Amino acid sequence: MNHTKQNFWTKYVFATDHKVIGKQYIITGLIMALVGGYLSYVFRMQLAYPGQSIPLYGDMGPQQYNAFITLHGMIMFFWFAMPILLAGFGNLFIPLMIGTDDMAFPTVNMISFWIFFVSTIVLMVSFFLPGGAAAGGWTMYPPLSITAHQPTFWGSFFTGQTFLLLAVALEFVSMLMGGINFLTTTINKRAPGMTAFRLPIYVWFANLAGIIFMFSVGPLIAGAFMMLLDINMGTGFYDPYRGGDPILFQHLFWFFGHPEVYVLLLPSLGVTAEIISTFSRKPIFAYKTIIYMALIASVLSVIVWAHHQFISGIDPRMATFFSVGTILISIPFAAIILSYLATLWGGSIRLKMPMIWTIAGIGSFLIGGLTGLFLGSDTFDIYAHDTYFVIAHFHYVLIPVVIFGTFAAIYYWYPKYFGRMLNEKIGKIHFWLTFLSFHAFAFPLFFSGLQGEHRRIADYSSFDSLMTLPIQHIRIISTIATIILISSQLLLIINVFWSYRKGKVAGRNPWEANTLEWQTDSPPQHGNFEVYPEVYRGAYEYSLPDRTEDFYPQNEK
Amino acid sequence: MKIFPDNISTYGQEIDDLFYLILIFVSIAFLISIIALLIPLFRKREKAAYFTGDKWVHLKWVALPLTLLAISDFIILAKEHGTWARIEEQIPQADVHIGIIGRQWNWVFVYPGQDNELNTSDDIVVDEQNSELHVPVNKNIVIDIRAKDVLHTVTIPVLRFKQMAIPGRTIMKWFQATKPGKYEIQCSEICGLLHSRMRNFLAVEDENDYKKFLSELYQQNKQLENSLVSSK
Numbered sequence: 001m002n003h004t005k006q007n008f009w010t011k012y013v014f015a016t017d018h019k020v021i022g023k024q025y026i027i028t029g030l031i032m033a034l035v036g037g038y039l040s041y042v043f044r045m046q047l048a049y050p051g052q053s054i055p056l057y058g059d060m061g062p063q064q065y066n067a068f069i070t071l072h073g074m075i076m077f078f079w080f081a082m083p084i085l086l087a088g089f090g091n092l093f094i095p096l097m098i099g100t101d102d103m104a105f106p107t108v109n110m111i112s113f114w115i116f117f118v119s120t121i122v123l124m125v126s127f128f129l130p131g132g133a134a135a136g137g138w139t140m141y142p143p144l145s146i147t148a149h150q151p152t153f154w155g156s157f158f159t160g161q162t163f164l165l166l167a168v169a170l171e172f173v174s175m176l177m178g179g180i181n182f183l184t185t186t187i188n189k190r191a192p193g194m195t196a197f198r199l200p201i202y203v204w205f206a207n208l209a210g211i212i213f214m215f216s217v218g219p220l221i222a223g224a225f226m227m228l229l230d231i232n233m234g235t236g237f238y239d240p241y242r243g244g245d246p247i248l249f250q251h252l253f254w255f256f257g258h259p260e261v262y263v264l265l266l267p268s269l270g271v272t273a274e275i276i277s278t279f280s281r282k283p284i285f286a287y288k289t290i291i292y293m294a295l296i297a298s299v300l301s302v303i304v305w306a307h308h309q310f311i312s313g314i315d316p317r318m319a320t321f322f323s324v325g326t327i328l329i330s331i332p333f334a335a336i337i338l339s340y341l342a343t344l345w346g347g348s349i350r351l352k353m354p355m356i357w358t359i360a361g362i363g364s365f366l367i368g369g370l371t372g373l374f375l376g377s378d379t380f381d382i383y384a385h386d387t388y389f390v391i392a393h394f395h396y397v398l399i400p401v402v403i404f405g406t407f408a409a410i411y412y413w414y415p416k417y418f419g420r421m422l423n424e425k426i427g428k429i430h431f432w433l434t435f436l437s438f439h440a441f442a443f444p445l446f447f448s449g450l451q452g453e454h455r456r457i458a459d460y461s462s463f464d465s466l467m468t469l470p471i472q473h474i475r476i477i478s479t480i481a482t483i484i485l486i487s488s489q490l491l492l493i494i495n496v497f498w499s500y501r502k503g504k505v506a507g508r509n510p511w512e513a514n515t516l517e518w519q520t521d522s523p524p525q526h527g528n529f530e531v532y533p534e535v536y537r538g539a540y541e542y543s544l545p546d547r548t549e550d551f552y553p554q555n556e557k
Numbered sequence: 558m559k560i561f562p563d564n565i566s567t568y569g570q571e572i573d574d575l576f577y578l579i580l581i582f583v584s585i586a587f588l589i590s591i592i593a594l595l596i597p598l599f600r601k602r603e604k605a606a607y608f609t610g611d612k613w614v615h616l617k618w619v620a621l622p623l624t625l626l627a628i629s630d631f632i633i634l635a636k637e638h639g640t641w642a643r644i645e646e647q648i649p650q651a652d653v654h655i656g657i658i659g660r661q662w663n664w665v666f667v668y669p670g671q672d673n674e675l676n677t678s679d680d681i682v683v684d685e686q687n688s689e690l691h692v693p694v695n696k697n698i699v700i701d702i703r704a705k706d707v708l709h710t711v712t713i714p715v716l717r718f719k720q721m722a723i724p725g726r727t728i729m730k731w732f733q734a735t736k737p738g739k740y741e742i743q744c745s746e747i748c749g750l751l752h753s754r755m756r757n758f759l760a761v762e763d764e765n766d767y768k769k770f771l772s773e774l775y776q777q778n779k780q781l782e783n784s785l786v787s788s789k
Contacts, residue, residue, distance in 0.1 A: 062750050062751065062752070062753060063750055066747065066749075066750070066752070135749075136747065137747040141708055141746070141747075142707075143706065143707045143708070143724060144707040144708060144747065144748060144749055147706070147707065239724075240723075240724045240725020240726070241724075241725070245725065246708060246723055246724060246725070247723060247726075280597075280605060281604075281605040282605045282606065282607070282608075283607065283608070283609045283610070284610075285608075285609070285610035285615070285619075286609075286610035286611060286615070286616060286619060287609065287610075287611070288611065289610070289616065289619070311710065311719050311720055311721050312721040312723065313720065313721060313723060313726065313728040316641065316642070316645040316646040317646070319641070319645070320638060320641065323634070323637070323638075323641075324634055327630050327633065327634060328630065330626060330630060331623060331626060331627055331630070334622070334623060334626050335619055335623055337590070338618070338619045338622055338623070339610065339619060341590065341593045341594055342610060342615075342618055342619060343610075344593075344594065344597040344598070345593075345596075345597050346597070346602070346605060346606035346608070347597055347602070347605045347606075348602040348603060348604055348605040349597060349598055349600075349602075351598065359594065359598065362594060363591060363594055366586075366587055366590050366591065367587065370583035370586060370587055371583070373579050373582070373583055373630075373633065374576065374579050374583075377575065377579065377633060377634075377637045378637070378641050378645075379571075379572060379575055379637040379638075379640045379641040379644070380572060380575050380576055380579070380637070382572065382644065382717060382718070382719050383572050383576075383714075383717045383719065385710075385719055385745070386710060386712075386719075386745040386746065387745070447560070450560050450561055450576075451561070451562060451714075452561075452562050452712075452714030452743075454712060454743055454745035455745070456745075456747040456752065457752065457753045458752075458753045459753045460753070462753060462754050462756045463741055463743060463756055464741065465562065465714070465741050540609075542605060542607075543604060543605040543606070543607045544607060545607050550604065550605065
């Protein structure tokens, strides 16, 4: 490690230190979450009060509505969830957890962040292009995504869709570089004694997520490239009148899009494992089983993509295959969740903020996971496809994972990276507001979906059956809850800044945890450890019967 | 508030029943898991028990629920596959064969001409905003679904009917409606600016009304043809 003196630029901007890069990813991701949240506020207001001027925005037309739902989905997936859960946390935790000084390729790491940053700029610029941002839905299904924009004065290149594809491509390049860096680091730079089955589960899951991402992203990059050619060069990959096929894109998109959910799920489930074990003071239940189950789920995740296409006229026998595969994914995932529940049993539970977020996350995720059974069934999907039932389902999968998981991690690891504890009182208010408003926003949508409310409609007034009072009430409740959900995040921002100055000083290991990141200073110095650790045991040796202390750091002899 | 809108198709009830079957399984699973999650939080313990869960004795606490889950998965799959096969794999003999074409932003209906066959030269195309698709009650209606410009999805909630319309393809689907009335046809695939306005109606009529509608349609069409010929 190069410990030469650093100036402002090499320390904070073009930093090669994984801790700084991790923070850069997380800060950018959180800012993008605010953008994505703002978009959802605007279109939820339009749904609840169609045609009225929206405070903090103004009048909304169908074009903006389509653009906002498109960009909300894109931003929350690729510019909030991925950079935070995978790139951000991966950078912060992996080198420390495996006991090394930095990533295997620090400079590549720095470059991948800046590529990601450029992708963010490209995406934001797309809002201000003459034709507006991309408006073909976040799934970008052709032919609409190809034809939605009329070529402008500068040709079809300067349209929202082209910029979106460009931004996505840059983002994926960045994440690919990051994923390779994680793998190389984990394989080559582990501390002595850190065998595969002594790794913390987060390290396992982040690497698995990186592998799934690498396997699945190729086809989508190819698909996006063909779309760029279709838009800008007049080719016809997806145009049936030129020998193409719109369904081709759907396969390429979902071959990536379905595993992508697991790319997000796994790091968050890894965070859950760390926290649940530490705050139950117990070894994680069936460590190896969890890892094997995650491997099985990862493999299955890559072969069930076409369950997103049950109603696009695929061969009925093929649909049966995808339906069976999808429903069977419930088994490995249930095994992981059951192991977490079993970890709680017999534990001496400390209900601190990270644990509260984790418990709430698991409980809410159960609803998301179980409702997946309805949609995995091809027969019921005939009815539920593209309704708000689907929206409720995936928000119940993603919000407990992405948002609750992120908050759990922030509350857990903040002391490590800033040297002070976050305030628990503000934390509790923040938690209850977020938790309750999330359920108030998402749960009613199951009902409006079952009533037949289909998604991506800017104004339901054309449909008498969807203008009944119960459904309109649901729209309003959901919108108000969204506003509370978004605005209560101010408390987190306040907490982060207040605690940075005034929080309780943390010390090395405030939670009395075993993993290596807690065995160095808070915040860790450049290079992470004064003496490089040697590892003697697994990551979850809590409450060993013959020890007085209930934790046993991995590097303690 | 009812859970589903009324059902007027022959296979709709099976889809609803499947929903309730899955609902029972997931509710039980949810309740058990939530209780298992909450109980330990209310039990105060000074020192945690030490078990790693690597022994088979311990693993039964995971294996048992998993087996139950696997059994419910297979019950769901067995139940749903029968319905899926009946709806998607076996298209019955058509009593009426009709075409639906999605275009931005209207559903276009194609009726067979007097030869009673679709895709012949005397087909009659109705392309008007808010027009109605007329079908007779209690008959097998087979539909050719197509799209002209972008993807659309024919959605008729009361029939539990949904099918994506794809440019370049013709997809055959069927239903049988059991109750006369007027119902909405929606588009549930985002299809551009006026996607929200893409709404038509399905008019389910008894045999006589349907015949009357057809003969009026033929007559109008003839007049239209005549006026076109004379204007030449």
